[in-house]
Amino acid sequence: MKDQLSWKVGGQQGEGIESTGEIFASALNRLGYYLYGYRHFSSRIKGGHTNNKIRVSTNPLNSISDDLNILVAFDQETIDVNIHELREDGIVIADAKFNPVVTEGYDARLFAVPFTEIATELGTSLMKNMVAVGATSAILGLTADSYQNVVEDIFLKKGTSVVEKNMEAIRAGAEYFRNEAGDNMPDLQLAPADGQKRMFMIGNDAIGMGAVAAGSRFMAAYPITPASEIMEYMIAKLPEFGGTVIQTEDEIAACTMAIGANYAGVRAFTASAGPGLSLMAEAIGLSGMTEQPLVIMDTQRGGPSTGLPTKQEQSDLMAMIYSTHGDIPKIVITPSTVEEAFYDTVEAFNLAEEFQCPVILVTDLALSLGKQTVEPLDFSKIEIRRGALQLGVDIPEREDKEYFKRYEVTESGVSPRVIPGMKNGIHHVTGVEHDETGKPSESPENRKNQMDKRLRKLANLPKTFKNPLFVHAEHEEADLLVIGVNSTRGTIEEAMPRLEADGVKVNHAQVRLLHPFPTDEIKPLIERAKKVVVVENNATAQLANIIKMNIGNVKIENVLKYDGNPFLPGELHQTCKELV
Structure with missing residues (x-):
């Protein structure tokens, strides 16, 4: 048998x-x-x-x-x-x-x-x-x-x-x-x-389930492969919890509607793939400037343009971090299993409200649409954190009768937040630079203060994000450190015992927080390895380049695949063996 x-x-x-x-x-x-x-x-x-x-x-x-x-x-x-x-x-x-x-x-x-x-x-x-x-x-x-x-x-x-x-x-x-x-x-x-x-589901269903569990009650989206199943899941489930889904005319509308709903105090999000994310770039900047929470699910597929809409690729990594004009704080999360996709979706909503900035949760087609066994989820692990949002409290009236300081300069970079209609909470909201009350301002001093405030938010995020890396590193000194992102985790895990059987000492790190990059967590692993191998489904070694940008001049062996197919354990084993 x-x-x-x-x-x-x-x-x-x-x-x-x-x-x-x-x-x-x-x-x-x-x-x-x-x-x-x-x-x-x-x-x-x-x-x-x-x-x-x-x-x-x-x-x-x-x-x-x-x-x-x-x-x-x-x-x-x-x-x-x-x-x-x-x-x-x-x-x-x-x-x-x-x-x-x-x-x-x-x-x-x-x-x-x-x-x-x-x-x-x-x-x-x-x-x-x-x-x-x-x-x-x-x-x-x-x-x-x-x-x-x-x-x-x-x-x-x-x-x-x-x-x-x-x-x-x-x-x-x-x-x-x-x-x-x-x-x-x-x-x-x-x-x-x-x-x-046990559960048997695709990553997109886990994301949808995570959004519901996180308290999201509004989704705006435009259908696109391989993200559409998230929207379909929410259409089926949200009405049961008093929520709703709107199919918009395009991704621009979807993103701005999600921002508006969050402004009103509703946990809201959108989901798309690379082409849709390109259209959202300006709106993501609006979220950053107005400091409104925004959660976006990006399900990567083959690009550019329409590219290979039904095939595997991981070529949106740079776009997640750098496509937005101007300097804004942004969080990019990259789960590597269906189970992680569920828990990380909940965390995405928490972080978006705690840091009042856009959070992008990135998967790839193999993770979004690949169906796999999942152990029963532990709903007791779920916590809802709404950060500096002031609900159910009396906001004192200011003696100077000025507006509420929605964009107050604070040491943490996170300002107090209210929702429309709260007494004494009136403030101005605009996409241009503004002062602490939201009124437009082009003062050089104000500009620097507000920019510094926004960029201070994420200084300690890699240390507060619970698991910025998945690490399987048993060797103090490894022949190989294999680094991956998203769905490559399972393939790497299966190739490792084969390499160990060949006498190769292998450590493994899977990046779960792409930005801000967990430099302090991954650098010691790199220093303990004779050779670093980065496995990714794109042609330009995007993950490897992000590592170099954050850690320095690291010698990396690139293992790339961009023919539309995921890595197989056997081919990864053979390729890594040849690199030792």
């Missing part, structure tokens, strides 16, 4: 490929298996090759696999494009409808199963994906009943007869494959799972 294996389903976009993977993975999740999924899909609604690769294990895992045990193909292109990943003992299960053949140059066991024909005989060809799921269950040694609850959740609203038809399709697929394989059943049965209940 197998403790882990990798399964992939592929076909043309619009054929139900995603739902096939979803049904397969959801059933295994409910049995207690650990899962990690990654979707490869085209940037169009229908047509173009798409696949869903799902890794299954009886132990925790945080990355996609190097290879493949089972390939389920709904067309010949799926075989041709993906067969290179198959292990020697791997198999292809393909719809007999298109007369499948093994791609020339490869040797793999092929099982032609009439997915479409069986489904049509049962009532509709649309159930061919369920037949494929059934065939897979026979290989893994699972019963059709394993899928009962999942199928009910998806189809019961259409009636019990629809549920039964889909279950019948699963049973028919399993029976056909068992008869077809006979005594030659592939040796790919899964070892039993522990049966424990």
Whole structure:
């Protein structure tokens, strides 16, 4: 029996490929298996090759696999494009409808199963994906009943007869494959799972859940891949808590509406990807100048321009920090797992109010849309901190009858904050430079005082942010220090034991606070390493350059990948081994 294996389903976009993977993975999740999924899909609604690769294990895992045990193909292109990943003992299960053949140059066991024909005989060809799921269950040694609850959740609203038809399709697929394989059943049965209940979700859902838990009750956004699922989650959940979502005409409106809602005292945010973030740049400056809290979720994808909207990349790092004109305080958080995305979203709202500045939470496509097992979240860890916001207090009237000092120069750089309508809290708000009461002022002395005040805010943030780095560093003197950001964490963690087995001493640091950069935390790790390797999905070594800008002339070996695909553990292991 197998403790882990990798399964992939592929076909043309619009054929139900995603739902096939979803049904397969959801059933295994409910049995207690650990899962990690990654979707490869085209940037169009229908047509173009798409696949869903799902890794299954009886132990925790945080990355996609190097290879493949089972390939389920709904067309010949799926075989041709993906067969290179198959292990020697791997198999292809393909719809007999298109007369499948093994791609020339490869040797793999092929099982032609009439997915479409069986489904049509049962009532509709649309159930061919369920037949494929059934065939897979026979290989893994699972019963059709394993899928009962999942199928009910998806189809019961259409009636019990629809549920039964889909279950019948699963049973028919399993029976056909068992008869077809006979005594030659592939040796790919899964070892039993522990049966424990765990969550199975994408990073975008964790962000949405984190926003709700943080007390956000308003989201303004414009749909864009790979951020749209955050908006969809909030549309479904916020009304239950008295909140609302507005789909705006563009990202400029979305950002300014979020600023306005925060000004009124409502925790609000927006979410987008690189192109949308470019449009928000001026509004981010408005947040910095007016010192209004603002939370933005940036889900990175391939650029520039429209670029590769459905592919993996980490090329927004510099833009997060430096795209805004003028000097403003800004916080950039980079979670590396779905679990971190949840907790860091809550923290983003707290920091935005505590420091009265824009906070950008950055993910990448693999983290935003990759679906993985998550241990139950601990809601007791959540705390709501609103900083200097004065609610439920009496603001004394000033003897000089002047406005409230909303932008008072303080030692911490954080000024008192009120919401509109509070007695004695009237003040002016403008995007031009202003004095302590908000009135426009071009006085050189005032300009310097206000600028210095704003920039003082973040002086100690790297020390107060709870976990600016994820660190796995067992060696006092390491041959390699591997540094990554966002979703590369799992791949690095899987490559490390392979390098250790080769006799390479490896330490690992994953950046979770990109700006202000945690120099004091990462510098000692760099000093303890013979060689520093920075792993990132972009062409210009953005993370490595940020490290150099903050730490100094550090000799860094760059490991870059910018073909639209995430790193694989095997390729990272081999590349790092060659660098020692």
